[in-house]
Amino acid sequence: MTPHVLVVGAGLTGLATARHLRAAGHEVTVVDALPEAGGVMQSVVRDGWLVERGPNSCMLTPEMAAMIDAVGLTPALVRANPAGQVRYIVRDGRPVPVPSSPPAFLTSPLFAFAGKLRLLREPFIGRRQGAGDESIADFVRRRLGTEVLDWAIDPFVSGVYAGDPETLSVGHAFPRLVALEREHGSLIRGAIALARRRGAARATQAASGQRGAMISFRDGMQSLPRAMAASLGPRVQCDTRLVALAPRGGDGVRAVLERRGTRADVDADAVVLTVPAHALRTIELPSAAGAAVRRLETLRYPAVSSLALGFTREQVAHPLDGFGCLVPGRERRDVLGILFSSALFPGRAPAGHVLLTCFIGGMRRPDLGMAPTSLLLDRVLPELTALLGVQGDPVFVEHTTWPHAIPQYELGHDHMIEAATAIEGAVPGLVVDGQFRRGVSVGDCVAAGATLAGRVGEMLAGRAGTGGGAVPLTSGRRSAV
Template identity: 45%
Template sequence: MRALADHRDIVPPTDHDAGDHRSVAVVGAGITGLVAAYELRRRGVNVTLYEASGYAGGAIRTSHIDGFLAEHGPNSFVTSAPVEALLTQLDLQDDVVEANSQANRRYVLRDGTLQSFPMTPLAMLGTRLFSLKAKLRVLLEPLVRRRTTDADESIASFVRRRLGHEVLDYAVDPFISGIFAGDTEALSMMHAFPRVFDLERKHGSLSAGLMATRGRMPLAPAKASDGSEASDADLTPAAEPTRARLISFVDGMQTLTDALEASLSGTLRLGCPVRLLHRDEGRWVVESGQEGLSRTRTVDAVVMATPAHVLAAMELPAGLRKHAALVERVEYPPMSVLTLGFERADVSHALDGFGMLIPSKEKRSILGALFSSSLFPSRAPDGTVSITCFVGGARMPDRAREDTDLLVERVLIDLRQLLGVRGEPIFAKHVYWPRAIPQYTVGYQAVKDAADETELNNPGLYLAGNYRNGVSVGDCMASGQQIAGRVARYLTRAS
């Protein structure tokens, strides 16, 4: 870990900086905050980026140990036109590595056996993942009546109505675990997958909606926070169509956040938590720093690009806290990410795909796993393979909190039975996230309304992050770009 002392700005407790006109404080140097600060600086805005921890990038971190590459959080993401433009601006195109096109197979576990998930209608007809009854149920989806109400509904309820319980259990449930590490009975269809929800509302059925919108839907949704599947949230609209690419970088995902951090030289304050925030004569006063070493800065606008629960730990005016109370209580279940390395000869499975997902009905310890060394090159030394496993989430939160030795023992039971793993791992990297992915639960509109009300009643304050407009890396990058545009327009009006 990089030393705090190398990056932290130490200033006298009495130092007061009145700031400059068109000045913005961005709080939180995860991918959303980094992109927001980068875009604002590119527009000529005087930016200060605050990060409580000793490093930038949030969940995006990469470890290189003994020839193995282990991602702490996201493993990849899908590009869009604005993201491609950002990569070009950061001079990262030569560092980009696209996912192995031969590794596009997804495996799903049913009755203890891994089955290839059908990616085409023809494959759906021939798959053993679903029974004949389930296949017929899918074909009859256009005949299912549309709901008479537009009220919120859980993903489980929506899928059971339209596609039947078997598709819920062995298609949607495992993929939801890959995206949100969440519970289909609790998550909102309207807010987790708004475009799919709208297909029924606008067209009467999913089939009719897909046919009616063919050619107008985005080419590909963005990757989820754990890198295991796709999310549904829209990205920033592109001026021109672009080929969506599933990518990482030669040296891992931290290449992206390191490049953004380097571009923000002189603006980033690491190890510098924001403790107090209040409005004074039309501007915002930000108090930051460790106990006894605080700094006060007055700025025109503030972007809160932190996880929602960070607001609860800050000293905020009563009026602001009143509107933000629901935002502060967004649920983030814990998750452990365990990257294991094995001798290639000790794994009988071909690992010829993206990875495997585990339905909750199968009662396994892991939510799923990525075949990391199959997906991207140079993830493991020659003659070895790496597998990244995800444990916990809303399904098994207590399991995520277990110590490394016990977790490895549990995960190995699944890998031995499902992938034919023999012997012990030659590499292990365990990363525990106490709060991993925000849960867009039924009734989540109240959270979104609270975020809107917070901004409306506190001019110059903006809330951004994966609890608001999507949980994927692409969603967060788009959120940072969009919030920068909104802040720039506010500063223009204010001037």
């Protein structure tokens, strides 16, 4: 009998997992509590504006390119305006372009002279002695110096994780940095070696149109999960919440699903949970999983507000000739960063207008992440005036609050992974994996699909010949979904 796999979560991770499971010949059902597929990937069109509530863009990695092609979305792909290569970081109250070449670095006002000298010492600093977790801040101070931490890495960490470099684990949050030190003894030497290797790879990528560019889609980022869900057809069931899981006699898992107030038991050969760690507490699990669920509840997902503001072009003095601007903690401002959304991709604002997307909250200001629109406007508008020369009130406002935005891979994150493994041990046939284990970017989530499907495949192969097939999810007597 073809194994049936229940995937919980129709965000990017769940959808990518389901597509890989299908390709490997498994029957699959994807359920999500929300009315539509996409998870945090939500695009809103209103009054001629196109706003991203969640991710605004992503890198065109080879896995992304393959997925986009497979679901027929290549014609809708839009690449970021080349001017988007320029990124600004605020120093002393004004946006400064991030230097993009060694000569530009030497003359850039972003780093003080002493900080530049300190950076140049990096190739001569030995590898870390001793093992164990290290924070991003300690790693960067040790290798690159405080100046680079404060004016480059701290804002970058805000931009990716809305996180705090003092508490994030470098090994988990930026494993490639640790690998560069391990393999090359220096980040600078490692970066040069990588750049040489990429130079060769780039020719091949350019030929296949797969350069590592920033991309979105004509109708917004949600186009991707929509197309992935459409490719899976009725196998994706929204408005359907997993409420309980238990081992089933023999092999397999029994799940309780709730749809519009009606509950139904369904059996599956395997279940993959791609839900955020904090959502596990809402699912009834065997008591043996209790301690691990409580541990995962402590994995922090700080609140973030995304405030999309529209202005007439004349209201904004800044040329908006870049990706956006990030604000280091040392600047003591409320806004974490501002994306120049309408400068990056076409069709984001009506003619003669510009769209700026501001992020507020995160680990730096979790209180502001949940603040009401009026308070945020009071805080953010004066900062936009100071940083970008914005005059007057916005003509368009779309505010999204994410109470649990991005998982923080903090020091001790190994214990979170151990907890997920312990939950899997309590329910044979269960995989608890995804964004809090495999990386937080859109590209990471798409790439995780193959890994998760591979884990399921190995699990089912290990069980082959031991008998017992589960009741198919969609035809089982007990299934009402």
